[in-house]
Structure formats: structure tokens, C-alpha cells
Amino acid sequence: MAPTQNTVDENMQRSVSAPSTGATPAPEPSSLKAKQVKMSDLLALKGIPPPPPQPFVSLQQSRLDQIQAVFLAMYAPGIDKFLETRWYQEKARPQLLANVQLMAQYSGLIDAFDEPNVNDPTVSGRIESFEASVIWDTIRLCRSTNLSNGNAPPTQDPDLLTAVKRLEVFEALVTGEHLEANPLAPTSVQEPAAKSLTLPDQLQKRSSDFWNSIGYFLTLHDDEASSAKEIDDTLACARMLLDTCENRDVIYSIAIARHIGQRSADFPHSVPQPTITDEKDPGAKLYVAQRFLEQQASGKGTTQVIKRICGMVVRSWTVSRQ
Structure with a gap:
């Protein structure tokens, strides 16, 4: 799979992508929570x-x-x-x-x-x-x-x-919707061991695993304190499957902005730049995810699809706070 061509703040993106060793702080008052759009x-x-x-x-x-x-x-x-x-x-x-x-x-x-x-x-x-x-x-x-084809099965x-x-x-x-069930959850059929897969099959499995982790993330309610560690672990798993793919960088950054952004009363208008070297800091993750998506929307995206999708994401931050 072709690596992303973006070189914007690569060190910063690695920082935002780094898994946290602790749970994200509990949500602030519900009045800050972004609405579904x-x-x-x-x-x-x-x-x-x-x-x-x-x-x-x-x-x-x-x-x-x-x-x-x-x-x-x-x-x-x-x-x-x-x-x-x-x-x-x-x-x-x-x-x-x-x-x-x-x-x-x-x-x-x-x-x-x-x-x-x-x-x-x-x-x-x-x-x-x-x-x-x-x-x-x-x-x-x-x-x-x-x-469907007539009365035949789908x-x-x-x-x-x-x-x-x-x-x-x-x-x-x-x-901003939550899913009752993960539509991308693996089937019950036992998959072959990764070491027995060909390289294309391994890459395909990593793709499926990444999307599965995002689907599972959407079944977790981040306004429940009991889910905090599970959410962090799920996002850390997604981070490990980015594989320098531009689309996954975008999707992962959307998840970070969604999860951490609603905890900031000033997001997306005034997110202060934190100490970027502190990979455990949720503020650092949010800052870099926001900046990355904004730059993708402003022309750094390598396809028109990526640019416009990121534009929709940036728009969602404002609409969800209105």
C-alpha cells in the first residue's frame, strides 16, 4: 500500500499518534459535549x-x-x-x-x-x-x-x-454518532496465523484490523468513565496499524479530535500549543490532530477526496458546537 505523500509535521504526527500509557482525563461537564450532526x-x-x-x-x-x-x-x-x-x-x-x-x-x-x-x-x-x-x-x-436479485439471497x-x-x-x-454494534467486527471463522499469510494478505489483514478498531471505538461511550482505558487502548491499537497510509492518518486523527476535542471548551477555536515532546499529553494529541486535518483540508491532501473529506471534518467541529 502506497505511503502517504504528506510530510507536514511528521514528528508531530508521530507524537499525536503515540499510544497513551494512561487513560484520557474524564469528560468535562456535559454542556461541553459536541452534539450529533x-x-x-x-x-x-x-x-x-x-x-x-x-x-x-x-x-x-x-x-x-x-x-x-x-x-x-x-x-x-x-x-x-x-x-x-x-x-x-x-x-x-x-x-x-x-x-x-x-x-x-x-x-x-x-x-x-x-x-x-x-x-x-x-x-x-x-x-x-x-x-x-x-x-x-x-x-x-x-x-x-x-x-438482491429477485427472490435470490443478497x-x-x-x-x-x-x-x-x-x-x-x-x-x-x-x-458524532455511536454504533450499537461494530459492523466491521471479524467473523467467527478462525483466521490463519499471520505468519502463514502472504505479504498482500498481511497488508489486507492490517487494513481490516485498523477499520475494525475504529468500528469498535464507535461502540464505546466516552462519557462513561469505565470506558476510558478501553478507548485509549483501542485508539492505541489503531495507531499501531497506520502503516503511513494517508487515509488512516486522517481517520485516526478524526477519532482523536472527536474523543479529546469534546473535553476542551475552546475546541476548535483556541487550542493552545502544548509541549509536543510530551507524547502522553492529550492536549498534544488534539493539537496535532487538529492541525493535521486542517492542513489536509487546505491543500496538503494528496487527493480531492481527502481534501474535501477533511474539509467536512473541520466543518463538523463548528457545527457540532452550535
């Missing part, structure tokens, strides 16, 4: 909402070809890289072509990229939000796929099921 609330990046849904129009073949080229070159690979799947590049194109509204959105976004005053902050902000909404609707294509497409479950985990993570 909807994904639709997070698409107005920097507070600038995307344009309303594009009207349905008959698209010329040249525009259809252009949409498919953009999807296959930019968004499908970016989403697959983020969710660590193959479904979007290999199987999602028919779902896109069948979605009239999303095709209209793609056409409108392509036109928006050609606007002459794109450097105007208001215009660029609106385009970023527009792109975020298109990316989110594209990610959700996995949910609109008909898993099609067990491993890539599709992985995409659906990881999307569920990501959405819960970024909206």
Missing part, C-alpha cells in the same frame, strides 16, 4: 453552502464521456484509496450512469471548474462545497446498489459489502 450539515465548507441541486438536462455524449473520465481518473480512485476498497473503480460506474441527479451534479461541477472568477474566495468556497457534495453522493453509490460481493460497512463507520465517526 448530519452529513448534510457538513457540506457547507467554510460556511459557504454548495449550490442547489442541478436541474435534469439531456447530456450530450461528449459530456457523458467527460463525466466518466473525471469519475474514473479522480473520484473513484480517491474514494477507493480512502475506504481501502476496489469497488468504485471496478464496479460503481453503472451506478453513476443510472443516477440522473448525480450525473447532473457532475455536469454542473465540471462547468463550475471553468468559471472565470474561480480565484474569488466566495466562488472558490462554493466550488469546494459543490465538490464535497458530489464526492459524498458518489461515496453513497454503494448504498444504492441493489444487493449478492455477497465482498468489495461492495466492505464499502458499505466502512462508509457506515466513517459517517458515524464524523457525525
Whole structure:
């Protein structure tokens, strides 16, 4: 798996990623707790909402070809890289072509990229939000796929099921929701010993283990003191599985910001820079996670998907405190 190309504050990121040897401090009063939000609330990046849904129009073949080229070159690979799947590049194109509204959105976004005053902050902000909404609707294509074939049992497409479950985990993570059960928990089938796996299988297992740890984190309620150590241990486990993958750095940092940020009355507006060398300090973890995600959103992300997803995350911090 390709390592992340980001070199921003690598030493600091290692610091935020370091497992804590003690439990995170207990939550402050419940009035500080961030509220749960909807994904639709997070698409107005920097507070600038995307344009309303594009009207349905008959698209010329040249525009259809252009949409498919953009999807296959930019968004499908970016989403697959983020969710660590193959479904979007290999199987999602028919779902896109069948979605009239999303095709209209793609056409409108392509036109928006050609606007002459794109450097105007208001215009660029609106385009970023527009792109975020298109990316989110594209990610959700996995949910609109008909898993059933008549009266036959649901099609067990491993890539599709992985995409659906990881999307569920990501959405819960970024909206502040807790899950009753971990959709990515390993099956009861005994897995072979790691040493007997090929290298690709080992890498795949580490990917699955990382996502499983994030899914399990979302079943733990961090307003319960009895869960504090289990949460810290779970996040430490996720940290050990980052493997320099950009998407995992992002997801792990979201979890850190979610878990520790709600304990800070000033988050996200005024988080003082702590002593970065103190790897046990929750404030250091929060500071670096926040800065990392903000920089990813501002252009450091290596794909448009990462940039816009991080923009949604940054937006969530403000919306959840309103």
C-alpha cells in the first residue's frame, strides 16, 4: 500500500499518534459535549453552502464521456484509496450512469471548474462545497446498489459489502454518532496465523484490523468513565496499524479530535500549543490532530477526496458546537 505523500509535521504526527500509557482525563461537564450532526450539515465548507441541486438536462455524449473520465481518473480512485476498497473503480460506474441527479451534479461541477472568477474566495468556497457534495453522493453509490436479485439471497460481493460497512463507520465517526454494534467486527471463522499469510494478505489483514478498531471505538461511550482505558487502548491499537497510509492518518486523527476535542471548551477555536515532546499529553494529541486535518483540508491532501473529506471534518467541529 502506497505511503502517504504528506510530510507536514511528521514528528508531530508521530507524537499525536503515540499510544497513551494512561487513560484520557474524564469528560468535562456535559454542556461541553459536541452534539450529533448530519452529513448534510457538513457540506457547507467554510460556511459557504454548495449550490442547489442541478436541474435534469439531456447530456450530450461528449459530456457523458467527460463525466466518466473525471469519475474514473479522480473520484473513484480517491474514494477507493480512502475506504481501502476496489469497488468504485471496478464496479460503481453503472451506478453513476443510472443516477440522473448525480450525473447532473457532475455536469454542473465540471462547468463550475471553468468559471472565470474561480480565484474569488466566495466562488472558490462554493466550488469546494459543490465538490464535497458530489464526492459524498458518489461515496453513497454503494448504498444504492441493489444487493438482491429477485427472490435470490443478497449478492455477497465482498468489495461492495466492505464499502458499505466502512462508509457506515466513517459517517458515524464524523457525525458524532455511536454504533450499537461494530459492523466491521471479524467473523467467527478462525483466521490463519499471520505468519502463514502472504505479504498482500498481511497488508489486507492490517487494513481490516485498523477499520475494525475504529468500528469498535464507535461502540464505546466516552462519557462513561469505565470506558476510558478501553478507548485509549483501542485508539492505541489503531495507531499501531497506520502503516503511513494517508487515509488512516486522517481517520485516526478524526477519532482523536472527536474523543479529546469534546473535553476542551475552546475546541476548535483556541487550542493552545502544548509541549509536543510530551507524547502522553492529550492536549498534544488534539493539537496535532487538529492541525493535521486542517492542513489536509487546505491543500496538503494528496487527493480531492481527502481534501474535501477533511474539509467536512473541520466543518463538523463548528457545527457540532452550535
